Amino acid sequence: MKLASLDEVNTFIEQNPLAFIYISRKDCGVCHALLPQVEKLLENYPCIAFGVIDAEKVKKVAGRFSVFSVPALLFFVEGKEYFREARFVHMDILKEKINKIVRLYEG
Numbered sequence: 001m002k003l004a005s006l007d008e009v010n011t012f013i014e015q016n017p018l019a020f021i022y023i024s025r026k027d028c029g030v031c032h033a034l035l036p037q038v039e040k041l042l043e044n045y046p047c048i049a050f051g052v053i054d055a056e057k058v059k060k061v062a063g064r065f066s067v068f069s070v071p072a073l074l075f076f077v078e079g080k081e082y083f084r085e086a087r088f089v090h091m092d093i094l095k096e097k098i099n100k101i102v103r104l105y106e107g
Helices: 006-015 029-042 060-064 092-106
Strands: 018-024 049-054 072-078 080-086
Touching: 006 018, 006 049, 006 060, 018 029, 018 092, 029 049, 029 092, 072 092, 080 092
Parallel strands: 018 049
Antiparallel strands: 018 072, 072 080
16 A cells, blocks of 8 residues: 555554555665565565555655665554564565564464
8 A cells, every 4th residue: 555644654553453664765776676575475464554655755754763774664563663674675584573473463
């Protein structure tokens, strides 16, 4: 889901118990290469809501979440940030972290 404002981002996090936010920029090659991999991974987790934010269009998002480099991947559990990855993301490690959280959450 594309999120176009800081209000939309905040609402998205509040309304989804498991929320995954992907923050990127248009001019970021790593962002564009990583996004399809993350989307494919998250297809295996229908319980996780996935939101994408363009940091150029939603300039306040970087300050709100203290993001200094993109892509930034933030995972929220019941409104609280649980972990984040930035710039160079190892998909195997990301998958392990997500598996652990989902198993604990769904208990």
